[in-house]
Amino acid sequence: MDQIEISVIMTVKNGAKFLESSLSSVFYQTYSPQEVVIVNDGSDDDTWEVLKRLRRSAPFPVKLVNTQGIGRSRALNLAVSHTRHQWLANIDADDKWLPEKLEQQVAAVSLFPDAELVVTASQIVHGEGEGELNAKGVFSATPMARESFYVRNPINHSSVLFTRRFLDQVGGYDEALVRQVDIDLWVRALRKGYIFYRVNLPLTIKRLHDGQSYEVGNRLGYTFNSFKIGMKKLWQLKAPFYYFPVPFVKFIYNNIPRSIRHRLTR
Template sequence: MTPAISIVMPCYNGARHLAQSVASVQAQTRGDWELIIVDDGSRDDSWQVMQALAAADPRIVPLQQTNAGAAAARNTGLARARGRLLAFLDSDDTWHPEFLERMSAALAGREDEALAYCGWQNIGVGREGSQPFVPPDYETPDKVEALLGGCRWPIHGAMLGMAAIRRHGAFDTALSSCMDYDLWLRLGSVLPLVRVPEVLAFYHFHDGEQITKNRSRIAFNHLRAQRKFLAGNPDIAARLGPQKVRDITDGELLHRAYTSYWKGDLLTARPLFRAVMKSGYGGAKDWLYMLPALLPLPLHRLLLNTRRRPNAADTRSKSS
């Protein structure tokens, strides 16, 4: 019997968390799914764990490939998927039991032509006290600009029709992170967005390997995805205008640099500041903060320790 929903799960060294993530799929109130787990050349017992899970539940399909990254693993899963609807879940994250039911209901009658997204919560190591977040309605006249500004929902906080992803393209394997942002930007700009105002996805932080821990890599891949989209959509770039494009791209990179700087994370902030300076972006006050990134790290750290952290009203996020 052909499943109605295909779930694609990449897994790299995820043996510790895999059973918990799979259990959140098995606990769904809607059971007409297939779960395709792609072992991306793991060095731990992930393959053995997913084989055992598949032996106990025929809806689970284990696949294996040499290590090629999360984007390639997801594309491998997509090539095997059979459902009309599609969702993604990483091997260390979970869903609310009604995720599939609520998200598919939101797409009823529009399965092939819309994208549904929901709220989420960050939980786990270092995220104690994080509040649930329900994103706003992005289906507005300013949708593309809002989507360009950042990844508006996590990889496991969305559902769409298989036909849509077949039509508009899968994951960009050139990106080592932000491949979900690149996908949602491409799809969200052409598909109607359906907001499901409930917290149905949970992102688990832990002490293992996670892409989100490399902030500088994320920042640069975010910028690459933005520039790729704008290069492929020159009409959108022209409509926004040169200054708005710079504020969205270089300005976002500067914002991320400041965020890391005031957290004392100079290893992240310094290459971001240097990239912003190379682009010639920023006002005079920004350059006073950016130029020390050219100094040796110990001197830059000493300078940071002598500066007063600005309050929220004074902190610069983007420059005009």
């Protein structure tokens, strides 16, 4: 198959603390992307200065776009509008990739030529640690059924690699939404009949930390919004009725302080 050319997108607001870790993981991929487009969405910390410094050490072009704060969905669509290539990979500013992440996803595209969206499994890191930079196991890639979405969102937004055509046909990110814009995109794609593929190795690191929105005085609003999205998702995907209590149970659980939840899941 032809060489896949990839544009990486990132949106960031007040993410200076993790930018070096996140962008370094993009810069040192074994399958190099062609560019990175970063939208600074109204940061009032050192984000802009850090981005300019890191751009100087990048091994490929990094385009920086500055806004006064337009919101997550609009920032994502803006980032996409500045890209030049047909394959797009998102990474959140506080997450990171293992070095083989893009290489393994490109291998999955070779196995499934009809693929429009390929994700990877993820590792979870709590706090400011770096996580274990390894993914043991043998490469495999499998389709994801819509049943995978009934209980949770099985896709880490930082793990996605998708085509521009996919995004255009689904309608892009919904700019009316302020939170959890990714699951809305997946549901719309599933309803249109798209098949997602998953590389079954944890090649993306998802960071959970106290600086995230629902831990900064807005946990109740965030989790209530999750509850509404969960109910809407089940309705739109025509899930069996016995899944409908799940969003309520998750709403209760997610309002337990994160430190306690972390201990409960050890």
